Amino acid sequence: MEQAVRKSETASSCLHVTSEIGRLRSVLLHRPGQEVENLTPDLLGRLLFDDIPYLEVARQEHDIFAQALTDNGVEVLYLEQLAAEALTDAAVKETFIRQFIAEAGIENENLSYALTDYFLGLPKQEMIDKMMAGVRREELARYRGHSLFEQVNDFYPFVCDPMPNLYFTRDPFATIGSGITLNHMRTQTRNRETIFAEYIFKHHPHFSSANIPLWFDRNETTALEGGDELILSEKVLAIGISQRTDSASVEKVCRKLFAADTSFETVLAFHIPASRAFMHLDTVFTMVDTDKFTIHSEIEGPLTVYEMSKYLPRTGEVRIKIEKLNLKLEDILEKYLERKVTLIRCGSGDKIHAAREQWNDGANTLAIAPGEVVVYARNHVTNRILEEHGIKLHVIPSSELSRGRGGPRCMSMPLVRDHL
Numbered sequence: 001m002e003q004a005v006r007k008s009e010t011a012s013s014c015l016h017v018t019s020e021i022g023r024l025r026s027v028l029l030h031r032p033g034q035e036v037e038n039l040t041p042d043l044l045g046r047l048l049f050d051d052i053p054y055l056e057v058a059r060q061e062h063d064i065f066a067q068a069l070t071d072n073g074v075e076v077l078y079l080e081q082l083a084a085e086a087l088t089d090a091a092v093k094e095t096f097i098r099q100f101i102a103e104a105g106i107e108n109e110n111l112s113y114a115l116t117d118y119f120l121g122l123p124k125q126e127m128i129d130k131m132m133a134g135v136r137r138e139e140l141a142r143y144r145g146h147s148l149f150e151q152v153n154d155f156y157p158f159v160c161d162p163m164p165n166l167y168f169t170r171d172p173f174a175t176i177g178s179g180i181t182l183n184h185m186r187t188q189t190r191n192r193e194t195i196f197a198e199y200i201f202k203h204h205p206h207f208s209s210a211n212i213p214l215w216f217d218r219n220e221t222t223a224l225e226g227g228d229e230l231i232l233s234e235k236v237l238a239i240g241i242s243q244r245t246d247s248a249s250v251e252k253v254c255r256k257l258f259a260a261d262t263s264f265e266t267v268l269a270f271h272i273p274a275s276r277a278f279m280h281l282d283t284v285f286t287m288v289d290t291d292k293f294t295i296h297s298e299i300e301g302p303l304t305v306y307e308m309s310k311y312l313p314r315t316g317e318v319r320i321k322i323e324k325l326n327l328k329l330e331d332i333l334e335k336y337l338e339r340k341v342t343l344i345r346c347g348s349g350d351k352i353h354a355a356r357e358q359w360n361d362g363a364n365t366l367a368i369a370p371g372e373v374v375v376y377a378r379n380h381v382t383n384r385i386l387e388e389h390g391i392k393l394h395v396i397p398s399s400e401l402s403r404g405r406g407g408p409r410c411m412s413m414p415l416v417r418d419h420l
């Protein structure tokens with residue numbers, strides 16, 4: 001599957017992202033579905049939610065988000081539709097169903113047959129929506145489970161868990177240049193999400209003939225999540241070593257990128273605290289203009305950052321040179337972007353506003369062009385300061401969407417951006 005990405009490749013390919021801020025042309029979203037209604041208080045911790053969003057309102061908010069993008073010339077593609085469209089071949093669909101069931105942790109053979117029949121009996125789009133929503137025991141009307149496991153666990157309502165984090169399309173895979181990292185997620189619940197991306201990139205007609213290079217594969221055993229992957233420029237990537245991403249994964253991505261003929265020359269591995277509030281690099285720091293970033297003041301530093309750069313000894317093989325830095329965030333960004341930068345503090349740096357607004361993704365903006373970003377309405381302190389710095393805001397409602405702990409960047413995966 002792997003193919004070198006030429007520096008000369010243009011934005012006409014189905015994937016092209018060489019910055020965080022180049023004008024956004026095409027993006028992948030997921031409209032929240034019944035998986036959100038299947039959340040119960042007992043499941044919140046394991047399924048990585050802090051509260052239960054009200055689906056009807058979450059969808060209204062999400063539709064406003066999508067509308068803001070289309071109104072600004074962005075093509076919005078939906079994960080659930082692409083996944084259904086990728087399954088036109090009957091054999092591919094059956095393999096997909098088998099894999100989905102295995103990765104849902106179903107070991108009982110009879111249950112697996114019953115679920116396969118159930119999925120095969122649904123029209124494709126309904127099947128995908130149902131897989132995402134989760135399957136309750138009583139939906140498999142003709143199945144009577146008698147195994148010891150089922151008798152011991154008969155209080156548990158689902159045979160297949162809901163996947164409520166799907167609307168955070170940023171994380172299961174990430175576009176870098178004209179390729180992707182198909183990620184291995186930290187948790188089992190989110191790792192199941194990456195199956196959809198695997199089939200879309202292999203089998204959807206929009207992508208299948210593009211020979212998309214994989215900078216990372218979901219079969220890896222170390223974790224990597226898209227919220228930790230930031231494209232600072234066509235030469236420099238930033239990747240978080242975080243609660244969700246392992247240092248070994250950062251090195252694997254580096255090796256693949258450097259071995260191919262991409263424009264990327266340096267990867268900066270940012271070692272950030274492993275905490276829920278800071279779960280990914282993009283929860284504490286996003287780029288809003290060529291020289292401006294919104295940040296959580298707690299990561300101003302000095303920070304431990306590892307500079308990983310391409311090194312070609314005489315033999316011609318690609319090696320990685322690693323240098324440990326201990327610098328302030330501002331100095332790091334200025335050094336690698338080769339310009340003065342302005343850091344705009346989430347919640348104006350005020351202790352209370354900053355903590356509250358960062359928790360609700362005040363530092364997590366989606367740039368649709370240089371100096372133009374989508375933000376949550378609730379982060380009014382940060383939003384005012386962004387405007388004072390000349391940033392154009394597209395403000396979307398956020399009462400329900402924010403309960404999943406992710407903002408506009410987390411809810412979107414850019415497929416194509418203009419080259420800066």
Ligand SMILES: NC(=O)NCCC[C@H](N)C(=O)O
Nearest residue numbers: 048168227280404405406410
């Ligand atoms: N990039 C991001 O920060 N995504 C937010 C993911 C939130 C989701 N509830 C999670 O814990 O994985």
